[in-house]
Amino acid sequence: MTSMTVSETPRHVAVIGAGIVGASIAWRIARRGSRVTVIDKAEPGSGASSHSFAWVNAGAKEPIGYHNLNRRSLEMWPRFAEALGDDVGLRWGGKVAWETQPEAAQMLTARVRQLQSWGYPSRLVSKAELEELEPALNVGPVAAAEYNENEGQVEPQLVVDAGIRRLSELEAGILTGVTVVGLPQTGDGTVRAVQTTSGDIEVDAVVLAAGTDTTGLAALAGVNVPQAQSPGVVMRTTPMPPLLHNVPVVYAPPLEKGRREIHLRQCPDGRLMIGEGDQESLAEDDSQAHAEELLARAGQYLPGLAGAQAIPVPVGWRPMPLDGYPVMGFAHEAPNLYVALTHSGVTLAPALSQLAAQEICDGVRADAVLGPYRPERFAGLTAEAAAEMAHPRAGHR
Ligand SMILES: Cc1cc2nc3c(=O)[nH]c(=O)nc-3n(C[C@H](O)[C@H](O)[C@H](O)COP(=O)(O)OP(=O)(O)OC[C@H]3O[C@@H](n4cnc5c(N)ncnc54)[C@H](O)[C@@H]3O)c2cc1C
Numbered sequence: 548m549t550s551m552t553v554s555e556t557p558r559h560v561a562v563i564g565a566g567i568v569g570a571s572i573a574w575r576i577a578r579r580g581s582r583v584t585v586i587d588k589a590e591p592g593s594g595a596s597s598h599s600f601a602w603v604n605a606g607a608k609e610p611i612g613y614h615n616l617n618r619r620s621l622e623m624w625p626r627f628a629e630a631l632g633d634d635v636g637l638r639w640g641g642k643v644a645w646e647t648q649p650e651a652a653q654m655l656t657a658r659v660r661q662l663q664s665w666g667y668p669s670r671l672v673s674k675a676e677l678e679e680l681e682p683a684l685n686v687g688p689v690a691a692a693e694y695n696e697n698e699g700q701v702e703p704q705l706v707v708d709a710g711i712r713r714l715s716e717l718e719a720g721i722l723t724g725v726t727v728v729g730l731p732q733t734g735d736g737t738v739r740a741v742q743t744t745s746g747d748i749e750v751d752a753v754v755l756a757a758g759t760d761t762t763g764l765a766a767l768a769g770v771n772v773p774q775a776q777s778p779g780v781v782m783r784t785t786p787m788p789p790l791l792h793n794v795p796v797v798y799a800p801p802l803e804k805g806r807r808e809i810h811l812r813q814c815p816d817g818r819l820m821i822g823e824g825d826q827e828s829l830a831e832d833d834s835q836a837h838a839e840e841l842l843a844r845a846g847q848y849l850p851g852l853a854g855a856q857a858i859p860v861p862v863g864w865r866p867m868p869l870d871g872y873p874v875m876g877f878a879h880e881a882p883n884l885y886v887a888l889t890h891s892g893v894t895l896a897p898a899l900s901q902l903a904a905q906e907i908c909d910g911v912r913a914d915a916v917l918g919p920y921r922p923e924r925f926a927g928l929t930a931e932a933a934a935e936m937a938h939p940r941a942g943h944r
Contacts, residue, residue: 556908557581557751557883561741563727563764565591567599567703568892569756570710571900574631576754577717579908584720584748585711586727586741592707594758598863600781600810600822601893602796604642604698606658607826608891611665612919613872617891618667619916620898621697627897628701633709636702636815643677643684644798644808645692651800652691659693669695681794685850700795700812703893727757730768736881738768752907756887758866761874768881771925772874772888775937777867779822780830782838784855786817791849798825799848811845819855821845827890833862865890870936873920875899876906886922 558581562573565587577583585591603624605617628637646652662669672680674689686692711721722745729742730753740747757764765772791797791813798810807824814820821841823830838857846852866888868874873889887903889895902913928936 555910559584559750560752560754560907561586561748561750562754562756563741564594564756564758564760565707565711565721565723566594566596566756566758566892567592567706567896568758568887568889568899569754570707570714571627571896572754572756572887572903573719574710574713575900575904576907577714577719579904581908582719583714583717584722584750585714586722586725586743586748588724588726590723591711591721592704595863595866596703596707596892598779598781598860599703599893600812600820600826601700601703602642602698602810602812602826603637603701603894604695604796605894606642606662606667606669606695606698609661614665614667616873616898616916617894620895623897623901624699624701628706631706631709631713633705633712634815635705635709637699638701638795638815639697639699640793640795641694641696642698642796642798643672643680643692643694643794645677645686645689645800647688647690647800649690655691655693662695667695668697669693681791681797683790683792683851684797684848686848694794698796701893702814706896727764730764730881730884732768732881736769737883738881750883752883752885754885754887754903754907758888759864761866761886761888765878765884765886765922768878768884770878770880770884770886770922771928772886772922773869773925773928773933774888775867775869775871777827777865777890778829778831778862779827779865780833780837780860780862781820781822782833782841782860783858784819784821784842784852785858787813787819787852787855788817789813790819790851797848799845802844802847809841809844809848811849819845819852827865831862833859835859866892869925869933873899874922874925875903875917876912876921878922879926
């Protein structure tokens with residue numbers, strides 16, 4: 548079954564949502580000559596993109612097809628950032644993780660071996676190597692340690708800001724504080740206009756990149772894009788002098804039995820971001836007390852944090868397709884409506900925006916890459932099938 552695509556480059560494309568995914572797609576489309584109008588109900592970047600830990604990686608992604616998609620995107624980041632033209636805080640140097648307990652060490656070792664079998668630059672390192680890689684760390688006991696040398700970090704807000712600047716230079720319309728409330732269709736399902744709180748906008752094609760709101764908006768056009776709920780918390784510190792000199796992304800083991808690991812990174816403006824568990828852990832405690840506790844735990848591993856203050860950040864809701872994988876492509880029920888919903892959108896923005904722009908502007912289908920991620924996999928989904936499809940841990944992808 549194939550979904551329709553617009554046969555020629557659409558003249559006017561509305562992009563709903565100016566997060567890192569929507570802004571990236573809008574910019575790619577505008578560069579190709581279409582007239583673009585970006586619509587966001589709030590400020591660009593203020594959705595999930597502003598809550599992101601923003602670790603650019605493929606090491607935490609499986610199975611291999613999804614790993615390869617993330618890896619392709621990770622490798623595209625330098626060129627993407629350069630083309631955006633501003634410093635977007637892209638920093639390389641890799642990620643380290645280590646474990647103290649035998650069972651966790653075994654799992655870490657198995658993960659490294661699997662990544663190595665996929666040709667990924669991940670390797671086991673000794674405690675001495677770990678200390679040499681990032682001397683700022685007080686690592687303590689090490690049962691097994693991992694170093695993924697190709698991973699890094701970026702600042703989603705700077706990416707969105709740069710994208711919006713480039714879009715303005717291309718004379719795109721940027722509507723902020725404007726909410727999309729309807730997607731009126733013609734008889735064959737084609738969306739003829741985007742209905743907003745500021746009036747209707749006539750369109751040839753629509754990109755739906757509204758993050759967690761994508762489900763409700765897609766339903767307005769009769770398209771089923773189910774999501775799981777995936778709250779996450781990453782607190783920040785006050786700005787500190789540069790602490791992590793070599794390795795930007797650190798996963799440190801739990802200090803006590805029964806607790807989860809912590810992850811931390813330092814932003815270019817000196818603030819540190821600290822979260823508990825992994826990138827997909829469900830967390831809703833955004834209290835000052837919890838932020839202080841996370842800071843205290845991070846301080847055990849990074850003594851340079853002494854003197855930093857904890858700043859709690861409200862819960863962030865990850866856009867999370869029901870099965871954890873991206874939803875990309877034109878919808879059967881609304882043939883000029885292109886859905887762009889994904890977790891790991893920070894890692895995936897360069898690749899998904901390139902593929903989306905190609906599919907929208909050239910009328911081609913990149914099935915070899917996006918085939919598994921089409922919206923039609925959710926069409927006619929029964930409650931039973933949905934329960935089966937949902938990953939037991941909403942965010943584990
Ligand atoms: C705690 C946390 C940690 C994360 N860590 C990582 C990580 O380490 N690495 C990684 O790659 N990814 C990570 N992610 C995921 C990543 O941040 C997201 O996948 C990405 O930000 C999604 O971007 P987006 O543009 O799709 O959505 P959003 O940034 O949410 O943007 C959607 C936009 O749509 C707008 N909108 C919604 N409804 C409407 C409407 N009706 N009308 C107009 N506008 C509307 C919103 O205002 C919003 O600006 C993390 C996410 C969270 C929350």
